[in-house]
Amino acid sequence: MEQQRNSIKNKGGRPKKEVKRDQLVGVKFTLYERRIIESKAKNVNLTVSEYLREIALKAKINYKNKVLSKEILSFTGQLNHLAANLNQIAKKRNSNDELNPVERAELKVCTQRIKDLAVEIKSCMS
Secondary structure, eight states, X not given: OHHHHHHHSOOOSOOOOSSOOOOOOOOOOOHHHHHHHXXXXXXXXXXXXXHHHHHHHHOOOOOOOOOOOHHHHHHHHHHHHXXXXXXXXXXXXXXXXXXXXXXXXXXXXXXXXXXXXXXXXXXXXX
């Protein structure tokens, strides 16, 4: 009888939660940002965790998906290629090697192509 009473008896302690929040996400703030967040959470009577969770899950952020045109992507690729070539030339010059005639011609071509790209980019942006 005593044993039966003990098994029915509540063992005490905090009741189990239906959904256990056991995942931690670390976020770094400046001291100023932290104080602002703490203040806002206090104003709405929430803990910082509850406040950030509410904001993250329910807030809507309006953003426009900015799609770059094919021309801009092409310009970017060309500029990256030219930058690599110019970097190789600069590395050679910085090691006190003289440019041979072929490298000088390549440098002139790169320089002209960069000027042409700059004009094309300006015309696309206008």
